[in-house]
Structure formats: structure tokens, C-alpha cells
Amino acid sequence: MIINLANVLSEHELESINLQLAAGEFVSGATTAGWYARLVKNNTQLSSQAPAQENLEAMVKTALNRHELFQMAALPKTLSPILFSRYGPGMHYGLHVDNAIMGESLPLRSDLAFTLFLSSPASYGGGELVIETHQGEQAIKLDINQMVLYPASTLHRVEPIRTGVRLAAIGWVQSLVRDASYREILFDLDTVRRAMFGKEGKTPEFDLLTKTHANLLRQWAEL
Ligand SMILES: O=C(O)CCC(=O)C(=O)O
Numbered sequence: 001m002i003i004n005l006a007n008v009l010s011e012h013e014l015e016s017i018n019l020q021l022a023a024g025e026f027v028s029g030a031t032t033a034g035w036y037a038r039l040v041k042n043n044t045q046l047s048s049q050a051p052a053q054e055n056l057e058a059m060v061k062t063a064l065n066r067h068e069l070f071q072m073a074a075l076p077k078t079l080s081p082i083l084f085s086r087y088g089p090g091m092h093y094g095l096h097v098d099n100a101i102m103g104e105s106l107p108l109r110s111d112l113a114f115t116l117f118l119s120s121p122a123s124y125g126g127g128e129l130v131i132e133t134h135q136g137e138q139a140i141k142l143d144i145n146q147m148v149l150y151p152a153s154t155l156h157r158v159e160p161i162r163t164g165v166r167l168a169a170i171g172w173v174q175s176l177v178r179d180a181s182y183r184e185i186l187f188d189l190d191t192v193r194r195a196m197f198g199k200e201g202k203t204p205e206f207d208l209l210t211k212t213h214a215n216l217l218r219q220w221a222e223l
């Protein structure tokens, strides 16, 4: 399941993040890629030593923790550190799959990946995130402050930037529910029960669906 999330940050957070990134020190992105992805990774990232990194990361994580659709779709157990990437003209990230296990002291299994777009699409040429799916390639270039959440198990790439600058926040999620098909069932059930609640309130049907959702989550969640 590939899902787009709108309005991830507040206006104020978006402005603050972009101001801090404009003043930040960016270094080669090769340092945070696996040995083979490094061969095709040509971008820059905010230095992990940058004074702003901690604060920026906290802002994105806070926004995701309060985003209902993100919580419903990802069922997050753990979020990775957030990378802030900057692609100028000619930069790209060739076809790769993300590392399955990330981090040494606190290892995380990357079930889902996300890209939060921090530049307006009209301000740069190229730079689509292209994901290989069973239905073929899907090219994604979202509006500023929108996020795509996609399976980290896919092969994907970032097309070369032709003009302008593409800023994005990137991260990974270890989900409480490892199996993507189970996550989709839970997501669908949760969507239906919320829609029912919106139309008719707390009916006996809503209660029963809520019970089913909770009991399936109990079956499938790994804590
Ligand atoms: O910038 C993007 O949209 C994706 C980057 C990516 O694939 C990665 O960092 O592994």
C-alpha cells in the first residue's frame, strides 16, 4: 500500500524547518547508505552533527505522532532518525532497496519508508521518487508538506534534479504489525469504523467492528 498524507506539519513548523535547513550544513549522503546503495546515492544531507538536527527531528516526529492517518496506516512501533536531504541540479539516488535492519545500538526493522516533501514541486525540475510496484513504476512528486508512506521492501529511486533544489525529510518505521497484508486489513477496518462513527455515531455495528479491529490487532501486534 502506498499512501499520501496531507498537511503533516503546521504552517509554523514548515516555515521553521525550512528556515533552519536554509542555514544548515549539508554533507554527502553516502555516509548513511548501505555499501551497495552508496554506489548510486548522489545527494546531500543535513549533517548529523548539525545543531538543528535534534530539534528538526523532534518536530517531524511530533507531527507524525499526532497524524491520524499516519498512525492508522503505519501502526508505528519505532521511528528511525529523520534524515533531511537536499538535492541540487544533477543529484539523484539510483535504484536501491533500503537496508532491512538499521541502527546499531537500537536496531530497527524498516517495514515502511516515508518522504515528506519540503519544497514546492514548481520550484524544481525532476526529482520524482519512483517506486517499483507490481503494477509497474509509480512516480511520486507531491506538494510541499505532503508525505508518501510506502513499503521499504520495494526497489525505488529518486530521478535526477534538472533545476532548482529538492528538500525532503526521510525516515523509516518499524510497525507493530510486520505483515503488510495484515496492516492493510487493519487499516481498512479502522477506516470503515471511523466512517460509520462519523455518520451514525456509536451504534452496535460500530462497537462490533471496533471489537474486531482491536482483537485482530491483539493477534498480530508484536510489542
Ligand atoms: O528522497 C526520497 O524521496 C527517497 C530517498 C531514499 O530512497 C532513501 O533515502 O533511501
Ligand SMILES: [Fe+2]
Pocket (backbone or CB within 6 Å): 096, 097, 098, 113, 156
Ligand atoms: Fe531508499
